[in-house]
Amino acid sequence: MTSLLRPLSLVLGTALLAGSLAACGSAQTGTPAAGLTAAVAFYPFEFVVERVGGDLVDVENLTTPGAEPHDLELTPKQVGLLSTADLVVFQSGFQPAIDTALEQASPQRTVDVADFVEFLPAGEDDHAEEEHAGEEDEHGALDPHTWLDPTNLAAVAEHVRDALAQARPEAAAEFGSNTDALLAELDTLDKELSAGLANCSLRTFITSHAAFGYLAHRYDLEQVGIRGLEPDAEPSAARIAEVQQIATREGVTTIFFETLVSPVVAESIAHDLGLATDVLDPLEGLTDASRGSDYLEVMRANLAALQKANSCS
Ligand SMILES: [Zn+2]
CATH class of the missing domain: 3.40.50.1980 (Nitrogenase molybdenum iron protein domain)
Incomplete structure (x- = not known):
């Protein structure tokens, strides 16, 4: 018909x-x-x-x-x-x-x-x-x-x-x-992200769910995901301790969480270490709470959040 x-x-x-x-x-x-x-x-x-x-x-x-x-x-x-x-x-x-x-x-x-x-x-x-490949089944994925x-x-x-x-x-x-x-x-x-993330005093960022591998890859940053690729998998106590060590060693200022996933774990890690939390949005969905009304605006909000957390000039 x-x-x-x-x-x-x-x-x-x-x-x-x-x-x-x-x-x-x-x-x-x-x-x-x-x-x-x-x-x-x-x-x-x-x-x-x-x-x-x-x-x-x-x-x-x-x-x-x-x-x-x-x-x-x-x-x-x-x-x-x-x-x-x-x-x-x-x-x-x-x-x-x-x-x-x-x-x-x-x-x-x-x-x-x-x-x-x-x-x-x-x-x-x-x-x-990668050092803990045995704990995760997503390797090779x-x-x-x-x-x-x-x-x-x-x-x-x-x-x-x-x-x-x-x-x-x-x-x-x-x-x-x-x-x-x-x-x-x-x-x-792309050019704004490239220029905006070129000169940062810190290249590591810690996120709630490991959604930012492509952004990290293209702009030469290093992502540490508290959880793996699946946003609602609960991280182990060992993983949380490991993330805390990385945060301290690298001088990370901010633990990122995202709009569609519970911030509880990110907030508790940040609280334990006296760090800030902020939103890094993987754009898996757009809501009224999103920092922008479309892909371009939210990506620019992500850029601003990373620049602040990693002291980019
Ligand atoms: Zn995802």
């Missing part, structure tokens, strides 16, 4: 559809809606598809705002969306619920970020963890938090542009210029 309705809607214009599309979010400006729908796995991909698709694409985020995407579960309606959406943007290996549902679904078009992004091994920037390197998100934008252009060839030029604008903004952000 939907494949019949879409060309028809283009011929008839938007008047008939305006009512039904208004609920999807981007139709209130009166811009002609092309009727493209994209299902995205979690926030950073929502940001990219909204920017690349502009008013021509309605974006459905499969991870509810404020929810933590690692252990996503899908509703039957969301599973259905994987087959009906014009585009599904996800990263295989990160959210098992989406991987499993896609095995049964027949998506019209997918962008799987795992197909083109270069993964880092888990814990690459965390030397302390890959770090999924690819989007915290803006150049990776730029690659996502290019693939989304190509997929949307395939879905709606007559809008290819618009998707192209939207993408160019986004790539320029991501490039500016």
Whole structure:
């Protein structure tokens, strides 16, 4: 049915559809809606598809705002969306619920970020963890938090542009210029992070969940995760003692926690050592509590927090 309705809607214009599309979010400006729908796995991909698709694409985020995407579960309606959406943007290996549902679904078009992004091994920037390989079972695993390197998100934008252009060839030029604008903004952000983190008196930072490996890798910092890659795993007493030793040895000033995960462990370590706490946001979801209204703003807030904690000039 939907494949019949879409060309028809283009011929008839938007008047008939305006009512039904208004609920999807981007139709209130009166811009002609092309009727493209994209299902995205979690926030950073929502940001990219909204920017690349502009008013021509309605974006459905499969991870509810404020929810933590690692252990996503899908509703039957969301599973259905994987087959009906014009585009599904996800990263295989990160959210098992989406991987499993896609095995049964027949998506019209997918962008799987795992197909083109270069993964880092888990814990690459965390030397302390490597010494205790026996305690963690995530060695040999890959770090999924690819989007915290803006150049990776730029690659996502290019693939989304190509997929949307395939879905709606007559809008290819618009998707192209939207993408160019986004790539320029991501490039500016990358340069700001590079320059802003170049001269710091301390290069180690301690985070609640080890989500910042890509940021650390690109800007030559060293991440120490209290927890591993999974945000809700409880750290052992031995791991907490080890993190305290690193903090003291390196002269760390701040223990970072994040908006979607309980700050209790980070706060207790900071309290024991008389250190500050601050937020470093892995952008797995955006809420009213986020320090910014989009990916770019929150990444700049992360930059400011790191500069303060690590005395960068
Ligand atoms: Zn994570």
